[in-house]
Amino acid sequence: MTSAAAPLACVIIDDNEINRFTLERAVQRHDQLTLAASFPDAVEALTYLHAGGKVDVLLLDIEMPHITGLELVKLLPEPKPAVILVTTHASFAVDAFELRVLDYLVKPVSYARFCQAIARVTEQQPAMPAPAAAPSSPAAPVDISATGTDLFVKTNGKLLRINFEDVLFIEALSTYVVLVTNKHKHVVGGTLKSIEERLPFRHFVRVHRSYIVNLHRVEALEDNMLKLGQYEVPVSRPYQDDLVQRLQAL
Template identity: 80%
Template sequence: MSPIDANPLACVIIDDNEMNRLTLERSVQRHDQLRLAASFSDAVEALAYFHAAGPADVLLLDIEMPHLSGLELVKLLPDPKPAVILVTTHASFAVDAFELRVLDYLVKPVGYGRFCQAIARVTEQRTAAIVPPPLKSAPADISSNGSDLFVKTSGKFLRINFEEVLFIEALSTYVVLVTDKCKHIVGGTLKNMEERLPFRHFVRVHRSYIVNMHRVEVMVDNMLKLGAHEVPVSRPYQDDFVQRLQAL
């Protein structure tokens, strides 16, 4: 365990199904980087825990619950928010999860291996917030006309004009290409997408975001405005990004 992860992460579980909740509790107890801080069957009761500043680095959250759904709860969480991992029986909530910027999305029944992958994303996120990865030179342009690439989305290969892409956001084992008009959900990780992109003006600005520098309209403090969207620039990337902007 690295110095950053020397102390186990406080984990909170919210699931109204007792069997599912106990299964998650056992997974937490098996994992040497986690400690079970609290476990709730009711989201309203759990919200009171968060407002009382109960310890929580990681939240394992069911979506479909009475009184208050998991998606509604995420919107109500006070800052600083824990890393949220949604746990559900339906894959259809993935786009809603993207909108709420949750860290991962698990479909029940959750195997211990998949659970460990989600926790690894939490620890990677915490490490990336402190130590940025080394910058890599961009690969040569391999697209057919200098701005297009084919990506697989919804079971088909789609030609994307990346000049229209504002930014790319990580979502569990998917990435989302955001344009002015639509969003394309593509299988793979943000790292995979970053390595494939042949465009020098697509730059990593956050552990969860790559932006098209040609589409940045305004930068205020650590926030970028791209069309109708705002994207954060995390501190480790900020100085380098400002230098790149000034060099345009």
């Protein structure tokens, strides 16, 4: 007699507490799943995954702060788990399937539809490589090279030309940095310190342990908050005096 297959380790990432709880209950009811971890934030989840955290199935919300679900899929370490996206909007379906996710669930998700998605995972399980735990490694330095006001930044496995005059600020997120413009967010592997050391532009200034700002795009400073387009960035006390002097010198 053959033994039953081991339950699949499931990880949930959803910033909405009620949605996350609903998915947790669905996982706990399913006899082929075990809940390995549940996160309200994609950044916390990335730390877990890059540290070799166990995951066979990833239930992933799309619309989240800092890093969206679609951005996170591109950052998943190899071997990638089976990804099931869960969202309130069907409009993301085209983008989702371009990323080769296994299924796409629209909230509110019925338990029957949830089971159907898990059945697709188990059908493909023999062909899926088992994820292996691996020790976390230091973040690689940010790969950048400069041409005038442009930098070629390595993101999602390719070199992308970014005009840094369009960059409002750079934000640290765990072992990643996010280059924020008015229209885009570019997620790059590395640390804020590594990109700060390689930036050739003097008008990019550290104002907080988690932020570097483009002084040319600062619109106002009020109550220790910088206004840059649609965003506000905090200024911590150790950087205040230098920042004011730099702004006055512009």
